[in-house]
Amino acid sequence: MLTQTNNLHKMRDLVWAWTVRTLRGRYQQSALGWLWAIVQPVATVAIFAVVFTRIVPVDTGGVPYILFSYSAVIPWTLLASSVTDMATSLVHNMNLVGKIYFPREALPVAALLARLVDFLISFILLVILMMIYQIPFSLQGLFFLPLILLIQMALILGLGIGSAALNVFYRDVDPLLKLVIQVWFYASPILYPPSLVPEQWKWLYFLNPMAGIIASYRDVLVYSRMPGEYLWSAAGISALIFVAGVWFFKRVEYQFADIV
Amino acid sequence: MTPVIRFTNVSKRYNLGLTRTSLPSILSQWVKSSLGRQRGMADKKIHWALQNVSFAMEKGQSLALVGPNGAGKSTILKLLAKITNPTVGTVEVNGQLSALIELGAGFHPDLTGRENIYLNGTILGLTYKEIQKKYDEIVAFSEIEEFIDTPVKRYSSGMAVRLGFAVASCIEPQILLVDEVLAVGDASFRQKCIERIKSLLNNGTSLIFVSHDMGLVRALCERALYIERGQLQASGTSAEIIDMYNRVLEKKRIEKMSGLDKGMDEANAGIEVTHVDVLDVNGNIIREARTNQPVVIRVKYTAYKDFGKANAIILIHRSDGLLCCNIRTHLDQFSMSIEKGEGEYFLKLDPSQLFGSMYYAETWIMNSDDSDGIAFGVSEWFEVRNSIQGHEAHKAVFEPNRTWGQNRVTHNDRVTAGSTV
Numbered sequence: 001m002l003t004q005t006n007n008l009h010k011m012r013d014l015v016w017a018w019t020v021r022t023l024r025g026r027y028q029q030s031a032l033g034w035l036w037a038i039v040q041p042v043a044t045v046a047i048f049a050v051v052f053t054r055i056v057p058v059d060t061g062g063v064p065y066i067l068f069s070y071s072a073v074i075p076w077t078l079l080a081s082s083v084t085d086m087a088t089s090l091v092h093n094m095n096l097v098g099k100i101y102f103p104r105e106a107l108p109v110a111a112l113l114a115r116l117v118d119f120l121i122s123f124i125l126l127v128i129l130m131m132i133y134q135i136p137f138s139l140q141g142l143f144f145l146p147l148i149l150l151i152q153m154a155l156i157l158g159l160g161i162g163s164a165a166l167n168v169f170y171r172d173v174d175p176l177l178k179l180v181i182q183v184w185f186y187a188s189p190i191l192y193p194p195s196l197v198p199e200q201w202k203w204l205y206f207l208n209p210m211a212g213i214i215a216s217y218r219d220v221l222v223y224s225r226m227p228g229e230y231l232w233s234a235a236g237i238s239a240l241i242f243v244a245g246v247w248f249f250k251r252v253e254y255q256f257a258d259i260v
Numbered sequence: 261m262t263p264v265i266r267f268t269n270v271s272k273r274y275n276l277g278l279t280r281t282s283l284p285s286i287l288s289q290w291v292k293s294s295l296g297r298q299r300g301m302a303d304k305k306i307h308w309a310l311q312n313v314s315f316a317m318e319k320g321q322s323l324a325l326v327g328p329n330g331a332g333k334s335t336i337l338k339l340l341a342k343i344t345n346p347t348v349g350t351v352e353v354n355g356q357l358s359a360l361i362e363l364g365a366g367f368h369p370d371l372t373g374r375e376n377i378y379l380n381g382t383i384l385g386l387t388y389k390e391i392q393k394k395y396d397e398i399v400a401f402s403e404i405e406e407f408i409d410t411p412v413k414r415y416s417s418g419m420a421v422r423l424g425f426a427v428a429s430c431i432e433p434q435i436l437l438v439d440e441v442l443a444v445g446d447a448s449f450r451q452k453c454i455e456r457i458k459s460l461l462n463n464g465t466s467l468i469f470v471s472h473d474m475g476l477v478r479a480l481c482e483r484a485l486y487i488e489r490g491q492l493q494a495s496g497t498s499a500e501i502i503d504m505y506n507r508v509l510e511k512k513r514i515e516k517m518s519g520l521d522k523g524m525d526e527a528n529a530g531i532e533v534t535h536v537d538v539l540d541v542n543g544n545i546i547r548e549a550r551t552n553q554p555v556v557i558r559v560k561y562t563a564y565k566d567f568g569k570a571n572a573i574i575l576i577h578r579s580d581g582l583l584c585c586n587i588r589t590h591l592d593q594f595s596m597s598i599e600k601g602e603g604e605y606f607l608k609l610d611p612s613q614l615f616g617s618m619y620y621a622e623t624w625i626m627n628s629d630d631s632d633g634i635a636f637g638v639s640e641w642f643e644v645r646n647s648i649q650g651h652e653a654h655k656a657v658f659e660p661n662r663t664w665g666q667n668r669v670t671h672n673d674r675v676t677a678g679s680t681v
Contacts (some may be wrong), residue, residue, distance in 0.1 A: 014382040021368050021379050099362040101342040244412050257344040
């Protein structure tokens with residue numbers, strides 16, 4: 001349908017239109033609208049705050065627990081929600097895939113962008129919380145934040161695009177992914193600081209790229225310090241996952257329309 | 261000149277069975293085979309939707325794909341649109357291509373018409389700017405200005421189709437694929453779509469068209485391919501292919517009818533039609549006649565018992581399925597009676613007045629009060645040629661006996677002229 005040279009340029013508009021469609025579809029006819037982007041992480045943090053300050057106190061390193069928790073919950077929510085959305089993005093639009101030709105990756109990419117908008121909205125609340133607790137925005141933060149986000153996006157894209165393609169062939173991917181994300185949540189430093197992990201297991205622990213990513217977010221946002229070395233291992237693993245996911249997607253893409 | 265489209269030995273295979281084997285089904289297979297009930301018969305049904313299809317198409321041509329359901333026509337369109345890939349062979353497409361395969365497939369019910377124009381346009385490969393430029397034209401064409409800010413879920417299906425066609429056709433592609441999408445929508449919109457497609461054709465767009473509406477095929481396409489069971493059976497002008505398609509359809513219908521007829525025979529066990537022939541006035545069986553010549557349709561029957569008073573019907577069908585006449589002894593007050601033995605009855609049309617095309621005759625022998633058929637038969641195809649050969653020969657139903665006239669009043673005289681054909 002399109003000449004290959006124009007493909008990327010045209011895909012940009014398609015991805016944008018599809019992102020807008022996803023957002024409108026999600027928030028139209030809902031009373032809270034885009035506020036839902038904040039409600040979810042705020043509710044999660046509220047529960048954690050009760051449990052982990054009153055019942056089982058966690059050592060946050062002198063940082064208010066709410067900030068400690070919220071700064072980890074929003075990147076985690078970005079990952080969990082976008083990967084699950086991306087995984088079903090092709091299957092839920094099979095009628096489209098089977099009937100019209102367009103760059104197929106537009107669907108999962110738009111699913112990610114729509115969740116990224118949620119992330120940015122909830123990030124505004126983080127900035128407000130930082131101002132309330134009078135935590136200064138450090139230079140490291142400003143410098144590293146886009147890089148950390150980029151690494152996280154690579155991880156999400158690889159996982160999400162790969163799962164979207166695999167889900168076309170095996171619908172088990174969707175429920176399996178939800179299960180994995182549940183376990184993954186506890187394997188990442190969201191409820192607790194990574195310092196709780198015994199030193200001899202740290203190497204294993206940081207094979208989980210989300211551990212490095214979340215720890216780095218916290219480093220630059222709430223502790224005003226350079227991210228630890230774990231950010232680089234997270235970057236490497238995320239890059240690998242990105243390449244593998246995109247490679248798999250491209251390899252099986254031509255079969256999508258035949259398996260509806 | 262390089263063709264805009266070239267299919268070279270294209271085959272497409274689909275797996276009809278389970279596309280993936282689930283763990284429970286593997287287990288149950290295993291249990292069954294170990295119990296010796298079934299010997300490892302995998303649930304792999306393979307279907308070749310297309311087999312070894314080759315054709316090419318030049319720029320600016322219009323080509324129809326004709327054939328029964330499930331012949332593989334839509335598969336060809338999907339291959340052209342790059343929705344799916346061939347299993348064997350190559351598909352070459354040179355030029356920007358737009359497919360009207362499923363109108364409004366990209367519509368989101370919760371979004372308004374305006375939002376959907378942008379969404380659907382980008383899916384079809386337009387950029388935002390291009391859509392912005394054509395927005396007014398799209399809205400005007402779809403005739404839904406007043407509902408443009410209403411969510412599409414509140415549209416009637418006709419409105420949604422109009423919007424879909426408006427978006428898809430504003431692309432002005434070099435190659436246009438149209439699948440059975442014009443069947444929806446009212447007659448005036450359909451006409452508008454046809455005009456639109458024609459104007460695209462005049463501007464050098466190449467068209468590939470799939471439809472079961474032979475009138476549309478004739479109106480839009482110069483050439484056609486006849487496809488059946490995944491194979492390219494014939495290629496020719498659209499008139500030739502349409503004729504072929506209609507004959508196949510009629511043959512199927514007749515086979516079905518004679519199946520009914522057999523059942524009827526057993527029930528009555530009394531009479532059968534042995535021959536239905538088309539004759540000239542001299543009693544010779546003919547396969548060809550002219551509009552201005554008489555034709556005789558003669559039916560021979562064998563009766564195994566006395567029926568007494570009976571009736572007959574003769575129907576003449578044109579190759580596109582049009583019933584051209586329905587003539588009944590009952591209504592013409594012609595009384596017939598059938599006794600045991602052989603006999604015949606005939607109907608003379610003088611002249612036939614049929615317009616140039618392919619026809620066949622169908623006859624029914626009816627009971628005494630014309631309420632039930634007791635025997636049935638059909639003739640071979642016969643061709644009628646127009647008394648005057650013309651360019652638009654297919655665009656009429658009959659050629660009546662006629663008289664032309666003209667009256668003129670000049671300043672000094674009244675003139676009357678006439679000519680009878």
